[in-house]
Amino acid sequence: MSWRNLLATAIEAVQWNRMRSVLTMLGIVIGIAAIMVTVGLGEGAQAKVKSTISALGSNLLTVSPGSSSSLQGVRGGLGSGSTLTLSDASALSNPQVAPAIKSTAPIVSGHETLTFGSANWTTTVYGTTPSWLSIRSRTLEEGRFLESSDLKSGSNVIVLGAVTAQELFGSKNALGQSVDVGGLPMTVVGVLAPVGTGTSATSNQDDLAIVPITTAEYSLLGTSSNDSVQSILIKSTSAATLSAAYQEADSELLMLHGITDPSNADFTIASEQSLVSAATSVSSTLTALLGGIAAVSLLVGGVGVMNIMLVSVTERTKEIGLRKALGATPSVIRRQFLAEASILGAAGGAVGGAVGILGQIFLPSVIKYPIEIPGSVTASSILAAISISLIFGVYPAARAARLSPIDALRSE
Amino acid sequence: MVGDSLAEDSVPVLGDADVDLGREVLLQLVDITKVYQLGSVRFQALTSVSFEIYHGEYVAITGPSGSGKSTLMHLIGCLDVPTSGQLLIDGKDVSRLNELELAQIRNEQIGFVFQQFNLLAPLTALQNVELPLMYGSHTKRERGERSLALLERVGLADHVKHRPNELSGGQQQRVAIARALVVGPSLILADEPTGNLDSKNAFDVLTLFDELHASGRTIVVITHDSEVASRASRIIRIRDGKLEPTQ
Known part of the structure; x- marks a missing residue:
């Protein structure tokens, strides 16, 4: 058949x-x-x-303390140590040392309750430097961002995310108001423009508060050592120089930390790409x-x-x-x-x-x-x-x- | 009405069995024994059966139920093989063939007509008649032409596209006879062909067999009905698995 x-x-x-x-x-x-x-x-x-993830910022590298590649002995996992310092961040932003790096932003963070009048709202407070704004590709809705003078004097100024501002002030103008952050009164100097359309995946990018890193270290978050930071954001000069920036940051940090064997590095550098793949x-x-x-x-x-x-x-x-x-x-x-x-x-x-x-x-x-x-x-x-x-x-x-x-x- | 349509005896498909009647042996059974083993029970259905059927003969095999005539029909139809003895079709021993070879013999040499007609419900009359040709090597055109000619021959030219449930019992059996004839078999093997028909339709079918016999076909009818058997030119009687001596 x-x-x-x-x-x-x-x-x-x-x-x-x-x-x-x-x-x-x-x-x-x-x-x-x-x-x-x-x-x-x-x-x-x-x-x-x-x-x-791409919207978080382009040409971005993140340096975290500790290493995920442990070869011998007991080693802290990614982010567990406090080996990164403010001086690491400023050394990396030196164009003579690392020409492929455009700018760096050290970051410390913690959860704090913000109070304004009867309204209160718990959010993530980041201590960082003025370069954070450009590294994260963010813009301001109103007011100003941190300035280097804020950093030097450790002044009590705060920049709010759009959602945070909305939660605390509603329709009222936030600028110039004093917000109580963990018992410390701080003046709102700016509000960030929202990044997303308000979907769940991007809303936390709009729910945050930014303070000068010096203020955060000395008065607010009280980290163990006043010089250590939780991570350093690095922006390369362009997408093409991202791997060069990676190399420069890696060798400079190894030298600064006095480590000869790269496999013993006490920090990890992650690219946006590795975040995507994770x-x-x-x-x-x-x-x-x-x-x-x-x-x-x-x-x-x-x-x-x-x-x-x-x-x-x-x-x-x-x-x-x-x-x-x-x-x-x-x-x-x-x-x-x-x-x-x-x-x-x-x-x-x-x-x-x-x-x-x-x-x-x-x-x-x-x-x-x-x-x-x-x-x-x-x-x-x-x-x-x-x-x-x-x-x-x-x-x-x-x-x-x-x-x-x-x-x-x-x-x- | 059936008799009328069959009177014109000029269709070549029916007349191609050009034989010297009564001379050449078509079917030869030599000392055939069939034993069924059902668990521990041994049942001897046939004992030392020997006879011949000649080309062009019209033979009735009769006997009471349980006599072994169905077993005999299965062996002649190459649906089963004997336990011992030889069965020759046109001189070729088929008693030791495998399933594949038996299927080919059934397809080419045997035309079955069953009591229950056994037409396939989803198929039209024409498709039912074409079915045996599907299992051989025939072109689509050849299949259509041969099947149509045979449906015309059995008086069902107007019912080609009808499905079995749209046909009467008599009409269904005539489709089945057309199907049996379509491959041009050496032998028409009919098992109680009138068992499910009223007397009028039974008469028509038997008349059709007479016509086929007259045109040279070899027909074997298995029946317990003496009236049906009497239409044949020879009767083989079987009882308790043994041949009864011919009177």
Whole structure:
């Protein structure tokens, strides 16, 4: 029997039991659509994380104390030590020492409760220098940012994020007002322009308060050593000099800390790129997990195909007997049932793919989350549907092929 | 009505069995024994059965139920192989063939007609008749032409596109006979062909067999109905798995 006749026969059988075929396909449809939408959600999340991190600031490196690469002995993890100092930051911003570095911003931070009148709001307070603004690619909504004179005198001035200002002052003007920060009165000199449109991923960029690092060190956050900082932000002169800036910062810090073996470094430099890949790896792990769960549902769909094919073989025993009496060989019978299984799989896969694509178009407006389904995922999902059905069709088809024509013809 | 349409006896498909009647042996059973082993129970269905059927003969195999006539039909139809003995079709021993070779013999040499008609419900009359040709190597055109000619021959030219549930029992059996004839088999093997038909339709089907016989076809009818058996030119009686001596 030719493949064309075989397919025609299989399509006829599938159409004849239309209701049953549709119900069988449903399992495959749900499995494929679930896989496509979860993978799409994962891809969408990754794209979103990438764009969010990119928005934090370009050409950015972050130096943290401690090292994540521990070779011998007990070493503090990333960020656990206090080996970075203010003088490290100022040494790195010297263009003679590091020509590829445009500017640096040392940072200390802590959580403090801000009080204005009866309103209070807990937020992250950062102590830093005036260069923070340009390194983070931020702008001011009103007022001014920190100035070097604020730093020298350790004056009690504060710049608020848009959300923080809103929470404390509502519609009132924040500029010039005095805010109590952990018992210390500070004057609001500026409010930052919001970065995001207020979605959850960017809102914390708008909920913060900035004070001069000197004020933070001496009066506010009370770090263990008055000279140490929690991290140093570095901005390279351009995207092309980012790796040069990395090299310069690395060798300069090694020299300043008197470390000869780079593997013993007591600091870690992370690029924006490594942040992206860390965040992406988290979301791709999540995607793999969800995709795995969806794949289980496809597997269940495959079991459904096997179930129905077994019922079909039992129900059509007489037909199988007749076909054998008319000259069908066992392999023709086997191929006929395999063809039926793969048609169910192909149709289920195609419908599931269509449902997935519809989900990609219509779901994001409902769940406010991007879904991006790559074409390769659609294609491989449909292939997976066909293969799953084929694999689960093997046993029922073998049973049909094994039937003895006499017993089969005699059955009612 | 069926008899009328069959009166014109000029369609070549039916007339191609050009044989010297009564001379050449088509089917030869030599000392055939069939034993079924059902668990620990041994059941001897046939014991030392030997007979010949000649080309162009119209033979009825009869016997009461449980006599072994169904077993005999399965062996002649190459649906099963004997436990011992030889079964020759056109001089070729088929009693030791494997499943694949048996399928080919069934496809090319045997035309089955069943009591239950056994038409496939999803297929039209034409597609049902074409079915045996699908398992051989025939072009689509060849399949269509041969099947159409046979449906015309059995008086169902107007019912080509009908499905079995749109046809009467008599019409269904005539489709089944067309299907049995379509590969041009050496032997028409009919198992109680009138068992599910009223007397009018039964008469029409038997008339059709007479016509086929007259045009040179070899027909074997398995039946317990003596009226059906009496239409054949020879009757083989079987009882308790053994041949009864011919009267």
